[in-house]
Amino acid sequence: MHGSGTPGKDTARADIATRTLKISMVVTIIIGIVELVFWKLSENEIFLIEGIGNLAWMVPDLVMLYTLGISSRKPDWSMHYGYRRAETIFLLFFSLIVAGLMLVLLHGALTGPQEPLPAEYGPATILLSLVIIVVLAFLGSYVLEVGRKIKSRLLILDSLVIRMDAASAVILLASGIFLVIMPSFHLIQIFLTVLVGLVLIAYCFNEARHAVTELLDANPSQEVSNLIEMIAEEVPEVRFVSDQRLRSFGGAISVDITIETDPDMTLREAYRIASGLEARIQSGVENVIEARVRVNPAGTYVEKEMGMQEDGTQH
Structure with missing residues (x-):
């Protein structure tokens, strides 16, 4: 899209x-x-x-x-x-x-x-x-x-x-x-x-x-990043934006964002939310050529961070 x-x-x-x-x-x-x-x-x-x-x-x-x-x-x-x-x-x-x-x-x-x-x-x-x-x-x-x-x-x-x-x-x-x-x-x-x-x-x-x-393909401004995060957080099913990566080339912006939702959500519902959010980002943010939304169950980011801390403690 x-x-x-x-x-x-x-x-x-x-x-x-x-x-x-x-x-x-x-x-x-x-x-x-x-x-x-x-x-x-x-x-x-x-x-x-x-x-x-x-x-x-x-x-x-x-x-x-x-x-x-x-x-x-x-x-x-x-x-x-x-x-x-x-x-x-x-x-x-x-x-x-x-x-x-x-x-x-x-x-x-x-x-x-x-x-x-x-x-x-x-x-x-x-x-x-x-x-x-x-x-x-x-x-x-x-x-x-x-x-x-x-x-x-x-x-x-x-x-x-x-x-x-x-x-x-x-x-x-x-x-x-x-x-x-x-x-x-x-x-x-x-x-x-x-x-x-x-x-x-x-x-x-x-x-x-x-x-x-x-x-020079400078990174998009912080305002663009904040706008994308705000659009994502306006979706009722989104509980947390765990990761956001933006790339710029020749004025075009590529967006890769990871969100967390209800762990019991069906695959169909997750796909609907991801597709809808991709469309909203591309229509609401200037010069977005590509938007990819990844959906994880709520708590994934915290578990990942805690796991990394435990690995660091063991080492």
């Missing part, structure tokens, strides 16, 4: 996620283009960095959109996580490339000729920044709502990125305000430019770190 969803529901869920991600991408592309056009007019390099960042991150979004389409066609699970690993490798290198580009832009901003920005673009900077903040706030809320509704981790993460972009736009707003009240104090503009660049660089390195962690 690989989850309890039906093909029709899975297809509809993928269609909703795809449509929402496309809307997010189109809005972000438009904002990126507007920012680059305004940079050309105002010579404000903060808009250059923001515009390049918005347009550059459309590349991994397109890759995610492609892999989302692949997963909706239901390949076997090893293929699905094979595609995901290829996507992770791509994201790792792309993050490092964008971080390098941001460093080059920051170097140019710090070492180039320091000239005051055209003060007449101050009010326009404020107005454009406010529009960008409002649009991104509504977009982030919409994507988050859809992501929670269809339980899409991809959309929830995308909404987080959108909100981070809205936070960066606040720096654009600050830039416009300082252009109005202190147009000749260009050191503030340099500071704000560096701040935006550092935020984007930090985001790139964070994405690269997550990619490396996934590629």
Whole structure:
């Protein structure tokens, strides 16, 4: 078993996620283009960095959109996580490339000729920044709502990125305000430019770190382990979770769990409990590719531990 969803529901869920991600991408592309056009007019390099960042991150979004389409066609699970690993490798290198580009832009901003920005673009900077903040706030809320509704981790993460972009736009707003009240104090503009660049660089390195962690097949987090144990303990017949082993590879999680139940339970009942728990774990925990549940009679773990202690005492 690989989850309890039906093909029709899975297809509809993928269609909703795809449509929402496309809307997010189109809005972000438009904002990126507007920012680059305004940079050309105002010579404000903060808009250059923001515009390049918005347009550059459309590349991994397109890759995610492609892999989302692949997963909706239901390949076997090893293929699905094979595609995901290829996507992770791509994201790792792309993050490092964008971080390098941001460093080059920051170097140019710090070492180039320091000239005051055209003060007449101050009010326009404020107005454009406010529009960008409002649009991104509504977009982030919409994507988050859809992501929670269809339980899409991809959309929830995308909404987080959108909100981070809205936070960066606040720096654009600050830039416009300082252009109005202190147009000749260009050191503030340099500071704000560096701040935006550092935020984007930090985001790139964070994405690269997550990619490396996934590629190294790091063990699942303690939160995942706690969630699996909680799901098991919610089954009335389960008296004790005696063992839990989790393995991760390429983002996929394999679960091997041992539970203890009534010693007088029939084999049929034990099979029913194990099968039901496997299905609940796979549907309730993200990225579980395989779940195996072993059933022992209550007291097995205690007897085993006592036996090991007796053997140790004899030796």
